[in-house]
Amino acid sequence: SPSEELIGYVLPAATLTFNQPMVSVSSLDENTNVEELGISLTPKIEGRWRWTGTKTLQFEAKHRFPHSTKFTLKVDKERCVSALGRKLAEAFAFEFSTDTAKVTNFSPHGMVATLKPKCFLLF
Template identity: 70%
Template sequence: LKQVAKEAAGPLSIERYSPSEREINHVLSTVTMTFNQPMIAVSSLNEVMNVEDLDISLTPKVEGRWRWTGTKTVQFEAKHRLPYSTEYTLKVNKEHCVSAIGGKYI
């Protein structure tokens, strides 16, 4: 409980994401984002989800699926390798994004 209380103390944020700027030259088919608080219950791990359920957008659109790889980490798996020379934008709708312990973006 102490760990959960500690995590809930601050606002919800994204701790890290991949690919980073250092990884842009690699062949990629996944995009990963890790929050600073648990976003789902452990029982929901590895469930396939619709992008609409997460309220996350990836532009330009890419065929693929989202899944949780941990309670804090969500990963997009593209059906095909992401094209070279393409800039992607990943957006999280802060108004609808709430952690499993009630944390919200400020």
């Protein structure tokens, strides 16, 4: 997840679920080095990766995923090895974009304005 190409709300995390266990239950609380597994999220933002189960890896953004940004999540087929010793059949890549800012209200509108109007935009 995210399961949609365009994310229209504040995204707190991106989740990657595998069909095989990737880590043992005893290592769920350990620091996760996704670079060793060939997993990357670009562009990089502040946050942390953590295993939420033996098959599910989650990136939690420190603040939130920024708006108007296209992200790419990649998994290298050679470096990503399951706890059973199996590799992916092919490399995996998934792109998603966060929603762009939209003006929801503005002023002045529908009325006569001065030559130097004060403008108000609400996003």
